[in-house]
Amino acid sequence: MKEQQPPLEEPPVVENPDGLRTEEYFVNMGPQHPSTHGVLQLVLTINGETIVNIEPHIGYIHRSIEKMCERDTYRQIVHLTDRMDYLSCHMNNEAVCLAVEKALEVEVPERAKVVRTILSELTRLASHQLWWGVMGMDLGAITTFLYGFRDREMINDIFEETCGARLTMNYIAPGGLMYDIHPNFQRRTKAFVEHFKKKLPEYDRLLSDNIIFRKRTEGIGILSKEDAIAFGVTGPTARASGFSCDVRKKQPYSAYDRVDFEEILLEAGDSFARYKARILEMWESLKIIEQLIDNIPEGEHQVKTRQVIKLPKGEFYQRVETARGEFGVYIISDGKKSPYRLKFRSPGFSNLFVLNHLAKGAKIADLVAIMSTLDLVMPDIDR
Amino acid sequence: MIESIEYWLHTHFSPAWAGFLGWVLVGAVYLGIFAILGLVLVYVERKVAAFFQLRLGPMRVGPWGTTQTIADAIKLLLKEPVTPDKADRFLYNLAPFFVVTATLMALALTPFGKHLQAFDIDIGLFFLLAVSSVGVVGILLAGWASDNKYSLIGAMRSGAQIVSYELSVGLSLVTMLLLTESLQLSEIIESQQAGWWIFRGHVPAFVAFVLFVIAGTAETNRGPFDLPEAESELTAGFHTEYSGLKFAFFFLAEFVNMFMIAVVASTVFLGGWMPFHLGDWAAFNAVMDFIPGPLWFLGKVVFIMFLMMWFKWTFPRLRIDQLLTLEWKYLLPLNLANLVLMAFVVLMKWHL
Amino acid sequence: MIEKIKQRFPDIEHLPARSEEHPEGSEFHQFVVPADQLRDLALFLRDEPDLAFDYLFCLTGVDWPTEGYLEAVYHLESTRQGRQVVLRARTANREESAHLPTVSDIWPAANPHEREVYDLLGIIFDGHPDLRRLLLTDDWVGHPLRKDYEDPVNMIEL
Numbered sequence: 001m002k003e004q005q006p007p008l009e010e011p012p013v014v015e016n017p018d019g020l021r022t023e024e025y026f027v028n029m030g031p032q033h034p035s036t037h038g039v040l041q042l043v044l045t046i047n048g049e050t051i052v053n054i055e056p057h058i059g060y061i062h063r064s065i066e067k068m069c070e071r072d073t074y075r076q077i078v079h080l081t082d083r084m085d086y087l088s089c090h091m092n093n094e095a096v097c098l099a100v101e102k103a104l105e106v107e108v109p110e111r112a113k114v115v116r117t118i119l120s121e122l123t124r125l126a127s128h129q130l131w132w133g134v135m136g137m138d139l140g141a142i143t144t145f146l147y148g149f150r151d152r153e154m155i156n157d158i159f160e161e162t163c164g165a166r167l168t169m170n171y172i173a174p175g176g177l178m179y180d181i182h183p184n185f186q187r188r189t190k191a192f193v194e195h196f197k198k199k200l201p202e203y204d205r206l207l208s209d210n211i212i213f214r215k216r217t218e219g220i221g222i223l224s225k226e227d228a229i230a231f232g233v234t235g236p237t238a239r240a241s242g243f244s245c246d247v248r249k250k251q252p253y254s255a256y257d258r259v260d261f262e263e264i265l266l267e268a269g270d271s272f273a274r275y276k277a278r279i280l281e282m283w284e285s286l287k288i289i290e291q292l293i294d295n296i297p298e299g300e301h302q303v304k305t306r307q308v309i310k311l312p313k314g315e316f317y318q319r320v321e322t323a324r325g326e327f328g329v330y331i332i333s334d335g336k337k338s339p340y341r342l343k344f345r346s347p348g349f350s351n352l353f354v355l356n357h358l359a360k361g362a363k364i365a366d367l368v369a370i371m372s373t374l375d376l377v378m379p380d381i382d383r
Numbered sequence: 384m385i386e387s388i389e390y391w392l393h394t395h396f397s398p399a400w401a402g403f404l405g406w407v408l409v410g411a412v413y414l415g416i417f418a419i420l421g422l423v424l425v426y427v428e429r430k431v432a433a434f435f436q437l438r439l440g441p442m443r444v445g446p447w448g449t450t451q452t453i454a455d456a457i458k459l460l461l462k463e464p465v466t467p468d469k470a471d472r473f474l475y476n477l478a479p480f481f482v483v484t485a486t487l488m489a490l491a492l493t494p495f496g497k498h499l500q501a502f503d504i505d506i507g508l509f510f511l512l513a514v515s516s517v518g519v520v521g522i523l524l525a526g527w528a529s530d531n532k533y534s535l536i537g538a539m540r541s542g543a544q545i546v547s548y549e550l551s552v553g554l555s556l557v558t559m560l561l562l563t564e565s566l567q568l569s570e571i572i573e574s575q576q577a578g579w580w581i582f583r584g585h586v587p588a589f590v591a592f593v594l595f596v597i598a599g600t601a602e603t604n605r606g607p608f609d610l611p612e613a614e615s616e617l618t619a620g621f622h623t624e625y626s627g628l629k630f631a632f633f634f635l636a637e638f639v640n641m642f643m644i645a646v647v648a649s650t651v652f653l654g655g656w657m658p659f660h661l662g663d664w665a666a667f668n669a670v671m672d673f674i675p676g677p678l679w680f681l682g683k684v685v686f687i688m689f690l691m692m693w694f695k696w697t698f699p700r701l702r703i704d705q706l707l708t709l710e711w712k713y714l715l716p717l718n719l720a721n722l723v724l725m726a727f728v729v730l731m732k733w734h735l
Numbered sequence: 736m737i738e739k740i741k742q743r744f745p746d747i748e749h750l751p752a753r754s755e756e757h758p759e760g761s762e763f764h765q766f767v768v769p770a771d772q773l774r775d776l777a778l779f780l781r782d783e784p785d786l787a788f789d790y791l792f793c794l795t796g797v798d799w800p801t802e803g804y805l806e807a808v809y810h811l812e813s814t815r816q817g818r819q820v821v822l823r824a825r826t827a828n829r830e831e832s833a834h835l836p837t838v839s840d841i842w843p844a845a846n847p848h849e850r851e852v853y854d855l856l857g858i859i860f861d862g863h864p865d866l867r868r869l870l871l872t873d874d875w876v877g878h879p880l881r882k883d884y885e886d887p888v889n890m891i892e893l
Contacts (some may be wrong), residue, residue: 027532033618049536049703059870066855067879102762140606140700146436187834205699212607213699229790230815232844245790250817282739314753315761317793317810328793330810341740343795345810353847364536365702368616 014047022047025196029367031060037134038378040352042367049363050275054356062356062382069342074100074174074309077342082168084346087127087382088322098253099318099329103311110297112176117255118189118292119159120320121285125196126155127323128285131375135275136207138372139216144207151199154192158185175310178303189293193286200282208279217271221358221370224269229373231357232350235325237355237374241269241276247321259288274373308337324348324375348380417487420642421635422452428638428692429611434704435696454710465528467512467539470624474528479632483520486636488514489643490627492574494568496656496676500708505609507650508560511647511674512553515602518636519545521619522604522611525633527626537620540703541611548608549596555591559651562588575658579654585733587725596690599644601706606695610703629723641691642684649683656680736787736818737764744768744776752822756824763810765821774836780811780820787813788820791842796852798829798881805833805858809845826858829881836839846879855880 003083016020030041039060045053063085069077078096081091092312094116101108108116133148156166163171172176207213230236234245246263248256264280266273318329325347332341351374359367359372388408392401406424426441426449433440441448466472489511491502519542526538552637562584563571574580580588601608624632649655656676660668701709741749750765768776780788793810809822826833837860839846849860850869857878860866868875877884 025532027536059779062870064879118745136699140609141696141698142432143436143696147440150437170824184825193708207699208698212701212705216699216702227843230843232791234792245814317762319792326792328810330793330795330808341795341797344794345793349847349851350844357843363702363704364616365610365700 005135016047024052031057037372037376040376040378040381047362051359051362051364051367053360054367056352056355058352058378058382060382061148061379063379065383066344068069069339071191071338072279073337074311074339075218075307077172078173081344082170083150083379084344084383085324085327085348085377086167087130087377088123088324088327088380089169090116090123090166090172090326091320091322091330093170094254094257095322095327095329097172097174098320099144099316099331100309100311102318103314103316103331103333104174104305104309105305106175106305107327108176109303110302111299112135112301113254114292114296115177115181115301116172118289118296119162120254121288122155122158122189124193124281124323126152127286128282129155131278131312131323131372132203132207133373136213138368139213141210141213144203147199147202147206151196154188154195158188160193161185161188173302175305176300178302180301181296186293186296189289193289193293194243196282197286198364200286203279208275214272216369217275217373220271220366221362222270223354223358227357228269229355231354233325233354234347234350235321235375236264236275236277236281237325237351239264240266242267242272243272245326247319247326251318251319252317252369255292256288259291259367261288272370273371276341277376310337311339319345322347324377324380325351326333344383346380346383348376352376352381388596409649410446411704413487413491416553417490417635417639420490421638422456424638424642425452425455425538425634427688431689431692432696435693453664459627459631459725464627465624465640467624471528471530474524475624476619476629478521478528479629481524482518482634482636483521485514485521485710486639486643487502487520488517490639492568493643494572494644494650494655495680498569503567503569505565505567508556508566508571508647508651511643512549512556515640515643516545516549518640524623525625529621531624533617534621537611537617537623539679541604541621541667543703544608544610544706546600547707548601548714551710551714551718552602554715555595555598556647557653558587558591558718558722559584561722561725561729563651568650568655571650572657575654578660579652579657581652584725585728587728590653590717591725592648592730593658594714594721595648595652596644596687597709598714599648600691600694601710603691604638605637605641605691607698607700608732609695609700609707610706622696645684645687645691648687649680653687655680656682736820739783739786740776740780743779744772746774747772761821763819763821767822767823767825770824770826770835772839773822774841775809776822777809777838777841780822785816787815788818789839789842790814790847792845794818794845794848794852796856796858796880798856800829800882805826805829805856807858809838833857834859834861836861839863854878857881864884 002330014024016022024045024047027044027046028041029044031039041057041060042052043055043057054309065080068080072080081092081096085092129148134143136144148220159169160166163169166232223233223241225242228241228243238245242265244263244265249263261284263308264277285302313333316331316333320327326345327347328345330343331339331347334340338359355371355374359370362370387407392404396404430440441451444451444454466475492500492507494500518617523538524543526534560566562580563574565571565574579719596689604611607634612622622630625633656679658671658679660671660675737749747769748767750767752761752764764775768791780786784800788811790812791809792812797806797808803826804827806823806825810819811818811822822837826835837849837859839849847869849863850866852858853860853866853869854870855878867873879886
């Protein structure tokens with residue numbers, strides 16, 4: 001801990017434009033802090049309330065998942081992935097499964113593809129609902145948190161019934177799904193979609209049109225399209241800057257090639273645009289679920305694969321769009337039952353390191369707003 | 384009852400002792416009010432918050448969780464009072480008492496009903512304003528003495544905020560003073576015999592009321608102006624390092640401060656313990672008179688406090704520069720214009 | 736695209752994408768770049784208008800103890816053309832000269848990734864502005880993602 005803190009030299013004296021002489025000072029934000037959402041440490045250099053520099057320190061929950069993957073079989077690896085971004089667990093599972101299926105050249109049954117897509121979109125909705133609640137809370141409107149959780153609860157119930165878990169779900173397996181969907185799945189999902197279509201405008205009424213909220217987010221932390229690309233920012237965060245990076249459109253997987261949805265692209269790139277992008281994305285997710293939920297094809301839910309999967313020698317890369325951005329799985333296989341090297345390209349990792357670029361010169365309160373619109377999940381970043 | 388106690392004191396002690404003991408008794412009663420008020424308000428706040436947030440709030444301890452806050456208070460009393468190593472011990476321990484004393488002195492002025500007021504001096508409002516600004520000294524001390532950067536930032540924010548919003552609180556009250564023509568709280572209420580000032584004072588009185596509630600909310604450091612203790616930014620602001628009883632002092636003082644703002648608002652604008660009368664409707668007025676004064680008073684106070692809780696649980700927090708912009712660029716000029724308007728209204732005798 | 740790169744850099748090795756003839760390849764076209772040409776190629780790929788690989792979406796380090804080098808794998812995408820390409824750069828050996836030039840000034844996204852690779856594999860990226868350990872503590876000994884890494888306390892049995 002001690003070594004990580006910057007050396008305690010004489011604080012630099014700053015001449016401000018108005019002639020006031022002030023001293024810069026360091027503030028450790030985190031690893032225990034209410035708005036870092038996990039164990040992220042930010043060493044802030046501050047002049048008054050203005051941020052001069054931000055240095056993120058990560059790794060507090062590094063669990064060496066990539067090293068563990070070199071030991072595990074491919075079926076086991078799937079179970080590690082939902083411990084990374086626990087809010088996009090189905091998408092993470094899917095990424096590994098797709099990579100393995102691509103390597104084995106296995107065609108997944110239609111039923112599994114459609115269910116995977118519905119699950120992914122439900123996960124995205126749940127993640128965005130949680131994000132929306134936390135975003136309000138970061139800005140001081142605690143009520144939003146419980147509104148977000150009210151609707152997320154319904155999705156969690158659906159997941160619980162089908163997968164048996166509420167947070168770290170393991171349902172998607174190489175070759176399809178682990179077991180068939182619960183008989184209630186379609187009915188409950190439809191009920192949820194109906195419910196949430198009524199509740200989503202409530203989100204707008206409570207937060208989006210609030211004058212204080214607008215003032216706190218509009219024009220704050222502007223990310224240009226060029227910077228978004230250069231820093232490798234993805235997901236709704238980048239799409240709010242106009243960077244078209246949706247893997248669902250670029251390289252469609254599962255059933256995304258047959259559904260009709262729009263990629264949300266906004267121009268402004270400020271915190272409010274990032275907020276708006278996620279709200280609009282929730283509408284798109286609802287649209288996708290509505291198109292698919294009545295058309296789940298009958299048939300097998302998985303194809304038979306070997307118990308111990310051995311991938312052919314070679315390299316396989318699979319990208320999926322999680323709730324936070326582009327998630328990549330890069331497998332280097334030497335033909336054995338576990339990968340030679342496996343790299344997870346997590347979306348939060350790149351999104352986090354744009355923070356210094358965004359928040360320089362902003363106030364402490366703006367930093368909180370910017371950080372919550374980046375939607376960071378620390379286990380995803382630390383792996 | 385008060386007279387009988389006074390009579391008993393005078394028959395058993397010398398006049399000097401009787402007077403002194405009388406004050407001690409009154410002090411003890413107000414300390415009790417302070418503690419009970421704090422407990423009740425915390426419970427109410429939690430229930431109101433739960434109401435806004437689609438949940439039930441405390442439900443486990445006692446019927447509908449009514450004794451939850453008592454349990455919390457006991458827990459706070461039993462906690463270890465931690466003092467950080469590098470803190471300025473004397474100032475650190477002094478700070479909560481500043482805050483509590485200031486609040487308690489303000490509380491002494493509360494006109495609960497006709498003649499139900501411990502300390503009815505002729506400069507009542509002035510005294511209230513003066514005393515309530517002492518609290519900020521305690522907050523600044525707490526932030527400085529804790530030797531914590533978060534505390535310091537919180538305290539500096541609080542200092543800037545309270546000093547700014549004190550202006551608006553004062554000016555909106557000055558606006559009303561043109562009507563009441565007295566600083567004494569009981570006289571202010573008596574002057575509303577014919578109707579509450581908010582109804583009789585035309586537009587400027589209403590504007591002053593709105594300005595007062597906004598500025599008052601800001602002065603009590605409550606959301607959406609709770610920047611000094613913005614938990615998502617500064618963990619807990621100026622009271623980050625406090626625990627146990629010392630933390631409870633800050634916590635209770637915040638709630639009692641909110642109560643005091645509501646007291647002033649209901650005294651100056653809503654007629655204190657005066658019942659609501661409607662012109663010549665004798666029967667209606669008689670029914671209204673039947674409700675005792677203290678109930679009227681508490682009802683109005685609760686209404687204003689509900690408004691303040693409503694703000695807190697609905698709005699996001701402002702940023703520090705936006706907060707100061709709101710005060711210096713909007714509220715203050717508006718207040719000054721309102722004051723001139725009110726002076727004009729009073730001059731033309733337009734008020735009812 | 737391939738021709739253009741080959742024309743400009745004739746001595747870099749091209750590994751074609753997976754097909755009938757090349758079943759062991761990756762799904763992307765790959766180029767094995769000598770360390771001293773990495774920056775030139777990177778700048779060429781980014782700045783050439785009809786290549787415009789402006790988006791570095793993945794940077795991986797791999798340890799090859801049998802071949803005796805460490806390797807950095809750069810996954811690049813052109814946001815305008817929608818094409819991907821993979822660069823592989825190898826260090827001279829695994830010990831004292833495990834050096835590669837940095838690309839963090841070409842693609843800022845590489846900055847944290849290079850720190851991570853340095854942390855877990857020990858490739859030193861020359862010219863990186865702030866090459867410190869990222870995930871592990873500053874006083875950690877060794878680089879855990881190397882195949883011969885041994886930690887008697889927390890070892891994951893392979």
